[in-house]
Amino acid sequence: MSQYRIGRVNDEISRQMAVILRNVKDPRVQNCLISVTAVDCKPDLRFCRIYYSVINYDKKLDDKEKDKEIQKALQSASGYIRSELARSINLRITPELEFVRDISLERGAAVSRVMKTIEDELNRTEGGDE
Numbered sequence: 001m002s003q004y005r006i007g008r009v010n011d012e013i014s015r016q017m018a019v020i021l022r023n024v025k026d027p028r029v030q031n032c033l034i035s036v037t038a039v040d041c042k043p044d045l046r047f048c049r050i051y052y053s054v055i056n057y058d059k060k061l062d063d064k065e066k067d068k069e070i071q072k073a074l075q076s077a078s079g080y081i082r083s084e085l086a087r088s089i090n091l092r093i094t095p096e097l098e099f100v101r102d103i104s105l106e107r108g109a110a111v112s113r114v115m116k117t118i119e120d121e122l123n124r125t126e127g128g129d130e
Contacts, residue, residue, distance in 0.1 A: 006041055006043060010038075017050060020085060026073045036050060039051070047098065050097060082095075
């Protein structure tokens with residue numbers, strides 16, 4: 001299968017997952033906003049890895065517990081999600097779904113905070129020298 005087709009399938013699955021995840025009825029998923037950051041299908045389209053990030057959390061649990069709960073919720077809803085995906089995308093085989101948390105947004109925010117503190121510190125030292 002050509003890479004071009006796999007890329008198109010990845011894009012379409014990503015678009016459809018954004019719609020499907022809004023309709024999941026699990027309260028662990030409804031209490032947060034899940035964004036699909038990337039989709040990676042294997043060349044035979046039997047397995048698909050979906051990278052997601054969580055933007056808004058329920059304030060009752062700490063971060064590690066929240067991550068585990070959301071991961072469990074997505075895995076338990078994967079049958080429903082896969083069936084909805086099969087309805088919306090016409091593929092011969094609907095791939096098995098694996099959900100992987102993408103932490104690149106959080107890493108980027110952390111790097112941005114560090115850069116901002118360094119910039120503020122440099123501005124303070126430059127202002128004090130004059």
